[in-house]
Amino acid sequence: MLQRPTIKDVARRANVSLSTVSLVLNNKGKVSPKTREKVERVIRELGYYPTSSARGLALRKSGNIGFILSYDHFTQTEPFYTKIFLGAEFEAQNHNYYILLTTVRKEYNPSNSIPRFLQERNVDGVLIAGQVNTKLIEYIDSLSIPVVMIDFTLKNHKHSTVLMNNYQGAQLAVEHLLKLQHRKIGYIGGDLAHPSINERFQGYRYALQQAGIIPDEAWISVSQEDTKIHNGYNAVKDMLHSTKSMPTALIVANDAMAIGCLQFLQESNIRVPDEIALIGFDNVEKSYSVQPSLTTIDVNKYAMGEIAVRTLVECIPKECHQVTHIRIPVSLVVRESTEKSVVSIGA
Amino acid sequence: MLQRPTIKDVARRANVSLSTVSLVLNNKGKVSPKTREKVERVIRELGYYPTSSARGLALRKSGNIGFILSYDHFTQTEPFYTKIFLGAEFEAQNHNYYILLTTVRKEYNPSNSIPRFLQERNVDGVLIAGQVNTKLIEYIDSLSIPVVMIDFTLKNHKHSTVLMNNYQGAQLAVEHLLKLQHRKIGYIGGDLAHPSINERFQGYRYALQQAGIIPDEAWISVSQEDTKIHNGYNAVKDMLHSTKSMPTALIVANDAMAIGCLQFLQESNIRVPDEIALIGFDNVEKSYSVQPSLTTIDVNKYAMGEIAVRTLVECIPKECHQVTHIRIPVSLVVRESTEKSVVSIGA
DNA sequence: GCTAGTTGTCGAAGCGCTTCGATAGAATGG
DNA sequence: CCATTCTATCGAAGCGCTTCGACAACTAGC
Numbered sequence: 001m002l003q004r005p006t007i008k009d010v011a012r013r014a015n016v017s018l019s020t021v022s023l024v025l026n027n028k029g030k031v032s033p034k035t036r037e038k039v040e041r042v043i044r045e046l047g048y049y050p051t052s053s054a055r056g057l058a059l060r061k062s063g064n065i066g067f068i069l070s071y072d073h074f075t076q077t078e079p080f081y082t083k084i085f086l087g088a089e090f091e092a093q094n095h096n097y098y099i100l101l102t103t104v105r106k107e108y109n110p111s112n113s114i115p116r117f118l119q120e121r122n123v124d125g126v127l128i129a130g131q132v133n134t135k136l137i138e139y140i141d142s143l144s145i146p147v148v149m150i151d152f153t154l155k156n157h158k159h160s161t162v163l164m165n166n167y168q169g170a171q172l173a174v175e176h177l178l179k180l181q182h183r184k185i186g187y188i189g190g191d192l193a194h195p196s197i198n199e200r201f202q203g204y205r206y207a208l209q210q211a212g213i214i215p216d217e218a219w220i221s222v223s224q225e226d227t228k229i230h231n232g233y234n235a236v237k238d239m240l241h242s243t244k245s246m247p248t249a250l251i252v253a254n255d256a257m258a259i260g261c262l263q264f265l266q267e268s269n270i271r272v273p274d275e276i277a278l279i280g281f282d283n284v285e286k287s288y289s290v291q292p293s294l295t296t297i298d299v300n301k302y303a304m305g306e307i308a309v310r311t312l313v314e315c316i317p318k319e320c321h322q323v324t325h326i327r328i329p330v331s332l333v334v335r336e337s338t339e340k341s342v343v344s345i346g347a
Numbered sequence: 348m349l350q351r352p353t354i355k356d357v358a359r360r361a362n363v364s365l366s367t368v369s370l371v372l373n374n375k376g377k378v379s380p381k382t383r384e385k386v387e388r389v390i391r392e393l394g395y396y397p398t399s400s401a402r403g404l405a406l407r408k409s410g411n412i413g414f415i416l417s418y419d420h421f422t423q424t425e426p427f428y429t430k431i432f433l434g435a436e437f438e439a440q441n442h443n444y445y446i447l448l449t450t451v452r453k454e455y456n457p458s459n460s461i462p463r464f465l466q467e468r469n470v471d472g473v474l475i476a477g478q479v480n481t482k483l484i485e486y487i488d489s490l491s492i493p494v495v496m497i498d499f500t501l502k503n504h505k506h507s508t509v510l511m512n513n514y515q516g517a518q519l520a521v522e523h524l525l526k527l528q529h530r531k532i533g534y535i536g537g538d539l540a541h542p543s544i545n546e547r548f549q550g551y552r553y554a555l556q557q558a559g560i561i562p563d564e565a566w567i568s569v570s571q572e573d574t575k576i577h578n579g580y581n582a583v584k585d586m587l588h589s590t591k592s593m594p595t596a597l598i599v600a601n602d603a604m605a606i607g608c609l610q611f612l613q614e615s616n617i618r619v620p621d622e623i624a625l626i627g628f629d630n631v632e633k634s635y636s637v638q639p640s641l642t643t644i645d646v647n648k649y650a651m652g653e654i655a656v657r658t659l660v661e662c663i664p665k666e667c668h669q670v671t672h673i674r675i676p677v678s679l680v681v682r683e684s685t686e687k688s689v690v691s692i693g694a
Numbered sequence: 695g696c697t698a699g700t701t702g703t704c705g706a707a708g709c710g711c712t713t714c715g716a717t718a719g720a721a722t723g724g
Numbered sequence: 725c726c727a728t729t730c731t732a733t734c735g736a737a738g739c740g741c742t743t744c745g746a747c748a749a750c751t752a753g754c
Contacts, residue, residue, distance in 0.1 A: 017734045049467045053403030054710035057739050077632045120396045285424045364704045401740030404709050
């Protein structure tokens with residue numbers, strides 16, 4: 001690294017002491033407008049930037065935020081977590097934090113699963129995005145470093161979270177379908193152990209109930225173990241084979257499953273949306289390239305990352321272990337799978 | 348952050364001086380096996396880890412590597428750069444470096460396009476993945492920080508690079524087709540200004556020439572301005588409308604274009620691979636989910652990231668400005684678009 | 695037995711910053 | 725006009741680490 005101006009150089013050139021420069025730098029203590037102005041000018045002239053190691057050493061802070069992501073989540077095609085990360089990165093810059101990103105494997109193994117930035121305590125706070133091993137979370141707790149979890153939560157709710165508002169999403173979906181005169185509204189989901197999936201299902205039930213509609217239980221499928229494409233495929237298949245009265249609309253726990261449903265319906269020559277309307281969840285990239293394009297629930301991923309960082313950095317100076325739970329509002333993206341007249345956006 | 352043991356604590360407990368502990372820590376100087384052993388034991392007992400700010404301050408090194416990515420590249424669906432990043436992250440850990448990831452926009456704007464880690468000189472080296480603005484690269488050069496570029500290069504070749512071996516890829520494609528008895532082998536590409544695309548084209552020409560085959564120029568299309576799906580679509584369309592004699596096989600500059608080709612061929616009821624065989628480049632996720640699945644050229648993205656880090660960290664201590672150009676070997680992934688009998692792997 | 699070298703250890707200075715307590719000087723009040 | 729308070733500034737210590745030069749304690753050579 002090149003020789004750069006230090007705070008000393010600034011002090012000398014501005015004819016003030018080191019401490020004064022430091023005070024200006026940090027907007028602390030009393031500094032006369034005149035000296036402040038002078039110091040700031042010199043800083044600009046010299047192109048001075050404080051060295052983060054030095055500052056970190058003095059403050060006993062690292063200036064870093066750790067971002068932990070499950071390996072599988074990060075490498076998946078859908079850039080869901082990538083966007084969350086970008087939102088976080090952006091906001092971290094605003095707060096003068098660097099983000100140290102690391103991925104962890106599902107299987108926990110103390111020797112290689114503990115991110116180095118934790119061992120070295122080189123972060124002032126930690127963001128956890130998506131599902132990671134509980135052991136790891138316990139380890140982090142033991143360090144008493146502030147944590148915010150994104151798109152994931154534990155049953156104990158001991159940690160601050162930033163989650164998408166799945167209830168609202170289900171509500172929007174139901175309302176949309178009601179407005180289109182649907183009354184026979186089914187639900188297809190899986191893996192109720194997953195908090196988000198579970199909430200979507202609860203939201204669906206609740207919204208229908210609010211509307212005074214009692215769905216035929218045959219239109220509700222939540223026994224699939226996972227939420228992949230084939231689970232959706234199999235779920236509709238089973239549902240339609242086991243009941244004569246078809247629903248006119250289906251709310252599906254996520255887009256992947258919805259796309260699976262779509263596949264089966266098309267193979268069965270059931271027209272979407274004419275015979276069955278379909279709403280997914282997540283607004284994945286593929287949801288607008290399928291035919292017909294998929295109506296779905298969207299959430300601002302960048303916002304999730306941003307808000308998580310904001311929550312975290314508020315927490316850091318106070319060393320607070322106060323927990324905050326934030327729900328990010330979602331929105332309905334109307335496409336062809338519910339409204340025939342809609343012009344395709346993608347494809 | 349919790350109160351952690353410092354080097355002082357270790358020294359006290361091991362009955363040696365600070366300097367001795369430091370020497371042990373860094374494997375420097377002469378330390379008797381006995382003291383070394385003793386110090387190491389105490390380090391383990393205390394769970395001591397050196398604080399990176401302190402070390403950074405003393406060494407005038409940050410222990411960080413900057414990773415610069417164009418915003419568009421990172422957010423795209425295909426996790427190409429994500430994988431490169433992960434490979435880099437992994438290798439960085441092995442060298443005790445942290446990676447600071449940042450994305451930059453295409454449009455250069457000094458006030459917000461210069462990553463903070465550069466302004467603050469908080470990195471010991473920089474990785475640049477994919478195409479970024481030349482202005483930014485010039486800025487980095489002006490800091491004289493070691494740089495390695497991944498999957499991108501400038502015409503001046505002043506920087507170390509880690510690139511995929513596009514020539515070899517084209518060669519493999521041609522050889523594969525020759526083995527399948529194809530002799531009428533065409534090429535579809537676009538944007539020859541892009542180094543990789545250009546090399547693929549050169550590789551194609553060269554390999555055919557080596558085989559003593561002179562392709563009909565009507566089977567070569569390189570006038571498309573970009574390499575997106577529709578460019579591929581339009582390119583075959585134009586080609587097949589303008590010539591009577593069809594090629595029996597096409598090598599396409601990347602999978603996106605190849606998929607565009609596939610679309611047009613299917614719409615025109617031209618059977619793939621029976622009438623025209625197709626080979627893409629990049630092995631994108633979609634290439635195995637299309638029907639028929641696409642034969643393509645694959646490169647180990649993780650390896651690219653890993654090797655880039657290795658190249659960079661070798662460079663850092665020497666402050667060397669020596670440039671190394673590394674080509675990552677590619678491999679052929681045979682799927683249905685060239686061999687009818689192949690069983691589909693994906694889908 | 696003395697010099698010359700070698701080896702292992704240590705003390706102190708220094709990296710660039712923050713911050714506490716001290717201190718001049720200005721402003722205020724009686 | 726002096727005592728008191730307030731304001732702006734500064735010096736020095738300290739954050740946790742590395743490293744250079746010093747120095748005892750050995751070893752080897754003659």
